[in-house]
Amino acid sequence: MKHKKIIKKLSFLFLSFAMITSFISCDQVESVPDKSDILISEVTGTWVVDMVWDGDPQGTNTISIYNTAANDTNFMWIDDQEHSWGLKAKVPLNFQSLTFSGADLDELYYGVTVNITDGKIIKGGATTPSGDTVDSISFKAEFSDIPGEIWEYSGYKSTAKINDLP
Numbered sequence: 803m804k805h806k807k808i809i810k811k812l813s814f815l816f817l818s819f820a821m822i823t824s825f826i827s828c829d830q831v832e833s834v835p836d837k838s839d840i841l842i843s844e845v846t847g848t849w850v851v852d853m854v855w856d857g858d859p860q861g862t863n864t865i866s867i868y869n870t871a872a873n874d875t876n877f878m879w880i881d882d883q884e885h886s887w888g889l890k891a892k893v894p895l896n897f898q899s900l901t902f903s904g905a906d907l908d909e910l911y912y913g914v915t916v917n918i919t920d921g922k923i924i925k926g927g928a929t930t931p932s933g934d935t936v937d938s939i940s941f942k943a944e945f946s947d948i949p950g951e952i953w954e955y956s957g958y959k960s961t962a963k964i965n966d967l968p
Contacts, residue, residue, distance in 0.1 A: 840869050841895060842878055849939050850930075850968055851957030853886050855880055860886060860953075862968040864960065867939075878902065880918070880941075888912050889943055891919065900925070901938035902941065915946040930966040942954055 814844055842870045846868050853860040863885035870877045875897035882889040888911035902921035908915045919942045927938030940956040960966060 807886065819958070839876050841873055842869050842895065844898065844908040844925075845878060845895070845897075845937075848960040849957055849960070850960050850966065851955045854954040855887070856951040856953075864968060865889075865955065882955075886913055887943075887945055887948070889916065889945075889953075891916050891918065893918050906946075909945065912947070917944045918942070919944070929959055930961055930963070932961065932963050934963075934966070935960050936961060 804861070808869070825947050844945070846866070849867060850862060851865055864883070865885070866879075866881045866883065866903050868879050868881070870879060870892060877892050877894060878891050878895045880889060880891055888909065890905075890910040891907040893902045893907060895902045900923040902923075903919050905917045906915045907918060921941035924938045926935050928936050930936055937959070938958040940954075940957070943953040944951070958966075
């Protein structure tokens with residue numbers, strides 16, 4: 803009986819020591835992404851785009867381009883943050899030529915598909931309202947829920963200067 807009490811106390815002591823050690827040894831370090839680790843960093847970021855829907859101007863807003871979880875040069879995410887019809891899709895990328903396109907891509911905001919065509923990024927291809935030379939972007943999107951109606955996006959990479967934002 804006395805032997806069981808000693809083993810029980812030692813078990814609790816060992817468990818307590820293990821718990822305390824695990825809490826003390828865990829330093830919380832915030833994970834901060836390093837832009838140099840993103841393989842497609844030349845195309846990622848915020849872009850200021852003019853949007854035209856089926857020939858009618860729809861205003862200027864921002865879209866985001868970011869890398870996929872695989873962090874390779876074969877795909878990128880395009881995300882308009884629901885500023886237009888709702889476009890969030892993983893798009894095939896030709897990183898060497900800075901072109902992108904794809905058919906029947908899953909659009910994640912509304913569960914439809916989208917065709918992205920004529921996508922291209924031109925290094926130094928645009929001038930911002932504040933006068934900086936930056937990269938330009940353009941592409942077309944056709945959504946399965948509005949077939950035949952084309953969204954056209956064209957613009958420049960954001961400098962984050964107030965005069966350059968929509």
